[in-house]
Structures are given as C-alpha cells and as structure tokens.
Amino acid sequence: MSYRPIRPLAIFLLLFSLTTLPLQAQESDAQFSIPQTDDGLPGEGPIRRYDWFRNLWQNKRSQWSKQVEADQGAVVFLGDSITQGWGDNLGGSFGDMKVANRGISGDTTRGMLIRLEEDVLALNPKAVVMLMGTNDLEEKAEPETIAANMKLIVAKLKEHNPEMPIILCKVFPSSASKSRSAEKIKRVNELYAEGVQGDPQIIVLETWLPFADENGDAKSEEFPDLLHPNQKGYAKWAAALRPVVATLGFLETEPDDFQVEPGFTSLFNGKDLTGWQFKANPERKGKKVGIAWPIIEEDIAFDGKTESNDGRYVAINDRLVVTTPAEGRRIQQLWTTQEFPGNFVLKLEFRATPNADSGVFIRAPQLQCRDYSLAGPYKELKNYKPQDWNEMVVTVKDGVAYCTCNGEVLEEAFQVPETGPIGLEGDRGQMEYRRIRIQELN
Incomplete structure (x- = not known):
C-alpha cells in the first residue's frame, strides 16, 4: 500500500x-x-x-x-x-x-x-x-x-x-x-x-x-x-x-487438547478437584504469622467440586488456578489424596502473573515454583517465559529429586521422604497449573 x-x-x-x-x-x-x-x-x-x-x-x-x-x-x-x-x-x-x-x-x-x-x-x-x-x-x-x-x-x-x-x-x-x-x-x-x-x-x-x-x-x-x-x-x-x-472467563475458554503420554497418569482431570484436598494443619493453631494462613481443622476433600471451599483453588478449562488472594498474601496448600512411594516422574506446566509466589510439594518439601525472573530464586534461567506456560519435570529416584524448568536445572539433588502426596501452594499473585501427570517407576 x-x-x-x-x-x-x-x-x-x-x-x-x-x-x-x-x-x-x-x-x-x-x-x-x-x-x-x-x-x-x-x-x-x-x-x-x-x-x-x-x-x-x-x-x-x-x-x-x-x-x-x-x-x-x-x-x-x-x-x-x-x-x-x-x-x-x-x-x-x-x-x-x-x-x-x-x-x-x-x-x-x-x-x-x-x-x-x-x-x-x-x-x-x-x-x-x-x-x-x-x-x-x-x-x-x-x-x-x-x-x-x-x-x-x-x-x-x-x-x-x-x-x-x-x-x-x-x-x-x-x-x-x-x-x-x-x-x-x-x-x-x-x-x-x-x-x-x-x-x-x-x-x-x-x-x-x-x-x-x-x-x-x-x-x-x-x-x-x-x-x-x-x-x-x-x-x-x-x-x-x-x-x-x-x-475471569473472558479468554482461553476452550478445553486443552493435550493427551497424556503412555505410562503417565493424570493427577488433575481438568474439570474439577477430584483427588485433591486441604489437609488438616492443627500445628498452625495459636501460632502468630505475618501473613494470612488459614487453619484447617480436618481434611477437606474436593471430589466433584470445581473449586475449594474458600474459592482459592479453581478448575477452569483444564487449568488448576490458584487465584490472587484478596489479602495480598495468603498461604494455602492443596494436596493429592493419594500418596506416591517409590520412584516416579512428575510433569506439569505452570503460568505465573508478575512476581507471583507458589510452590510444588514433592511428598512434603516445597520446590519453589514462582515467577522466577522477579520472585526468584532461579533468576538466571534463560528459558523461563514470564507470564507464559513453562514445563516443570521432577524425577524422583531413591529419595532424591532432579528438578528442571524448560530443560534447565532447578535442583540436582532435592531430598524428599520415602512417601507422601503431591501438593500445590498458593501465596502471592495468581498461579496456574495444567497437564499435571505422574509416571510411577519400578
């Protein structure tokens, strides 16, 4: 022209x-x-x-x-x-x-x-x-x-x-x-x-x-x-x-067409929070913390529910969303009802709003999962994509986890207990998870 x-x-x-x-x-x-x-x-x-x-x-x-x-x-x-x-x-x-x-x-x-x-x-x-x-x-x-x-x-x-x-x-x-x-x-x-x-x-x-x-x-x-x-x-x-x-439902309203690889089992069905729960945390009672930390009196399972009872975790179009807390920061943890002993490979994808803070629990210890470029701790990653989807892969063998993000090493020897569930933490900002799947190894 x-x-x-x-x-x-x-x-x-x-x-x-x-x-x-x-x-x-x-x-x-x-x-x-x-x-x-x-x-x-x-x-x-x-x-x-x-x-x-x-x-x-x-x-x-x-x-x-x-x-x-x-x-x-x-x-x-x-x-x-x-x-x-x-x-x-x-x-x-x-x-x-x-x-x-x-x-x-x-x-x-x-x-x-x-x-x-x-x-x-x-x-x-x-x-x-x-x-x-x-x-x-x-x-x-x-x-x-x-x-x-x-x-x-x-x-x-x-x-x-x-x-x-x-x-x-x-x-x-x-x-x-x-x-x-x-x-x-x-x-x-x-x-x-x-x-x-x-x-x-x-x-x-x-x-x-x-x-x-x-x-x-x-x-x-x-x-x-x-x-x-x-x-x-x-x-x-x-x-x-x-x-x-x-x-909020204004974008990305179509379901994810991802197919789980042979040998892997999906931990999140994309439609609701079946298989996930809030675990009781009576140990938090009476403790003073600087940020909101809800006390859970007893385990609360969310089978068939599209969101947790406090609205913090929501299943939306094949994404498990940890919503932005109104308090600015609020610690909350969602766990699988199933435990995973032995060796396994855990794969998932995550997306974070700027400076969002979250984590993935491997049986019990937390692997930091955040908007790494701003919130750290892995600020030098070359392949991390801010505000876009990133793949995390965790391979557990004999009580040690090897953890990567988009192929770059996060932790080479992350110590984990013999058994336990998988968990997702919410803290600051919005975090999203999808394609959460696990392959248990012999």
Missing part, C-alpha cells in the same frame, strides 16, 4: 469543518466538557484545564457517547495516555474479548472520577481494568490524595455492580525527570494495595516490578520517553493481564 501525505488544504478543510459544527452538535458536546471550576465536584486534587486537554477530553467523551450501545458488556480499560495510546482495540492483545478503551491522555484520577458514570458505568462492563495516577504526580498531588480518589472510583464501581471484577494495575515506573519519582510511585502503589486489601472483588496486579530498573525507574527500551510504553512495553502489560482475564 502506498503512503499518501495529507495536503495542507485538506488539513485546513478538516479543521474548518470541526470549528463550524452545527450549533446543536456543539451544544450536545458541551455536556462532556470539563467543569469550569472545582466547586461541588467529587474527589480531591488536580483537574487539568489546559486548552489542548479541554478539547481532547470533550471530543473523546462526545465520540464515546455515540458508542454506548455498541460497547455494552465490554471489559473497560480506564486510564490516561498510557491506556489511550494502546488503541481502540488494545492492539488486538486480547483476541475476541470485547474491550472498550476509555483512556484520555493527560487525565488525572479526579478527572476519571468525574467522567466515570458516562464513560464507564453506562457500558455495564463485564470488568474494569484501571491504570491511573501518574499525571496526578506531575501536578504535584500527594500519594494520599491519589489513593483517596482511587477508592472513590472503586466505591462507585462496586455500587454499580457488587460482583463485577475490578483489576487495579499498579502505576508504571517513570522518572524524577518527568516529575514522577520512584519514591512517590512506590508510595502510591503501597496505598493502592492497602486501600483495597481484603476486598475479593478487586484484583491488584503487579505492574510496577516488571518494568522498573534497579533504581525503580522506567527502562528506556520499553518507555522511550520514560513515561509511555512502546510496543514491547504494551506486550508486557498484555502478558501480565491475560492470565487474570482468562481466569
């Missing part, structure tokens, strides 16, 4: 047409303009009123008002220029998932609060993804003010639909040269997490760590201007979100 530059006359005619709209259209668009003063407006902190921003804010919102019917039931992305710059369909990053981009370049949390009803709630979203706060910092707002506006937005979303999932993305790193210091951004993110802690309707997604350099600032290879992501940056954001929206 040949590129045809726009002629100056065409530009003039376009601008002329925009400034000579029928009076009725201008009056209609006026309802979407920024209020002239802060009097009586909800929230606190800055509302931008630069000429360029006034025009953009009004034009964007006026256009969206004509799409309300078409965008009903979408997953709505609410934000500023970072969200707007992803494009109307978010670069096709989410396949057939219906999306609506409601990002406005330059907007602040208070601006988003003011336009929430018409731009977001009117769409009756299936879910809302929020990334907000960076422009507030440029306008010298304090983190506490930004977090307070976020809580007001969340309250309105919850009032509209108390069951609608809300995904709160942590503010991306930037730079002090952009009036967005690492210290201020980290404080905003801390307050965000604290402000929604314990709310099961809200999923806090770690979207600061994957982008931050050793100083906590944006990396120029992903944020060329130290503020806005390039294609590589958007791809990482999409990768962080996809496992979460898949667990």
